[in-house]
Amino acid sequence: xxxxxxxxxxxxxxxxxxxxxxxxxxxxxxxxxxxxxxxxxxxxxxxxxxxxxxxxxxxxxxxxxxxxxxxxxxxxxxxxxxxxxxxxxxxxxxxxxxxxxxxxxxxxxxxxxxxxxxxxxxxxxxxxxxxxxxxxxxxxxxxxxxxxxxxxxxxxxxxxxxxxxxxxxxxxxxxxxxxxxxxxxxxxxxxxxxxxxxxxxxxxxxxxxxxxxxxxxxxxxxxxxxxxxxxxxxxxxxxxxxxxxxxxxxxxxxxxxxxxxxxxxxxxxxxxxxxxxxxxxxxxxxxxxxxxxxxxxxxxxxxxxxxxxxxxxxxxxxxxxxxxxxxxxxxxxxxxxxxxxxxxxxxxxxxxxxxxxxxxxxxxxxxxxxxxxxxxxxxxxxx
Numbered sequence: 187x188x189x190x191x192x193x194x195x196x197x198x199x200x201x202x203x204x205x206x207x208x209x210x211x212x213x214x215x216x217x218x219x220x221x222x223x224x225x226x227x228x229x230x231x232x233x234x235x236x237x238x239x240x241x242x243x244x245x246x247x248x249x250x251x252x253x254x255x256x257x258x259x260x261x262x263x264x265x266x267x268x269x270x271x272x273x274x275x276x277x278x279x280x281x282x283x284x285x286x287x288x289x290x291x292x293x294x295x296x297x298x299x300x301x302x303x304x305x306x307x308x309x310x311x312x313x314x315x316x317x318x319x320x321x322x323x324x325x326x327x328x329x330x331x332x333x334x335x336x337x338x339x340x341x342x343x344x345x346x347x348x349x350x351x352x353x354x355x356x357x358x359x360x361x362x363x364x365x366x367x368x369x370x371x372x373x374x375x376x377x378x379x380x381x382x383x384x385x386x387x388x389x390x391x392x393x394x395x396x397x398x399x400x401x402x403x404x405x406x407x408x409x410x411x412x413x414x415x416x417x418x419x420x421x422x423x424x425x426x427x428x429x430x431x432x433x434x435x436x437x438x439x440x441x442x443x444x445x446x447x448x449x450x451x452x453x454x455x456x457x458x459x460x461x462x463x464x465x466x467x468x469x470x471x472x473x474x475x476x477x478x479x480x481x482x483x484x485x486x487x488x489x490x491x492x493x494x495x496x497x498x499x500x501x502x503x504x505x506x507x508x509x510x511x512x513x514x515x516x517x518x519x520x521x522x523x524x525x526x527x528x529x530x531x532x533x534x535x536x537x538x539x540x541x542x543x544x545x546x547x548x549x550x551x552x553x554x555x556x557x558x559x560x561x562x563x564x565x566x567x568x569x
Contacts, residue, residue, distance in 0.1 A: 224262030237286030248288030268301030275359030340403035349421030509555035
């Protein structure tokens, strides 16, 4: 049986247009009543990576969130909005992110709740490959159903961040850093992301692709109009459609490739039925990529040489002295603890070999002051 994917054209964040697109998405998937019961408490798990203004395209747009809240609440559901952003899972950080991203105002306007439950809970995950049990945010236990609400963006480490990776935000705060340390290889980390998604069990997945992010995603890239609202019962199939729109091949995006390898979806579009628009009308051939990807070259050299080459051809962070404000976020949030602030407050990479190239410093920098420097040979291989 083919998995339904709703694909709707929506070119701006005009509230009426977005609400129409959300309603049509539910209709294309069989109707809201097929998934939600009146009185259900539904978690909208947004992408609230950090405090960023909506126009930067780094987070789920507040108008996209508002439309989902309104449609669900008008139907008779109760809505909770939540995420565990980068950094410590604290009330102060959540408050800052909710307010700075425009989500606090959405909750005030619609009657949706903001999640303030900062507790953690253990969850068994028998279908996981690497993660058979996890520590998750307790907000999952406060609701009846979960809807993933992701953003169409590039990503330095994972190439693309979509519906599957969005569920990484159910892992509380700095515990996420442990995954980067324990799984520095992209394929292993991607398997962990898939395991987290399996544990979260989102009932539906929506993607805000009205304006995406290209280039140095997921936080320092540039907004790119895409005009797409995508929805599905399967985050794995949704991501296949999204990466096609962004002009990527399936095997270029580790979470998509591993989802196919693990039998969660098939290669190609033989296992999906797209309802609404033709996906070919959305494909962007010149969507800018995050140019920090380690090429597959390493997989084709003898294993005894791989470690040697990876150390010497590693992409590492470089800090822009003009943009850096010395806030120390990159130092405090570095999973590998290989950064420190110098005398002039500019971060210093103190151990290149211990850097795991997770690019959390770039991802969580509030001033977009972190660039990724690649050796010349690595640049040539990546072309």
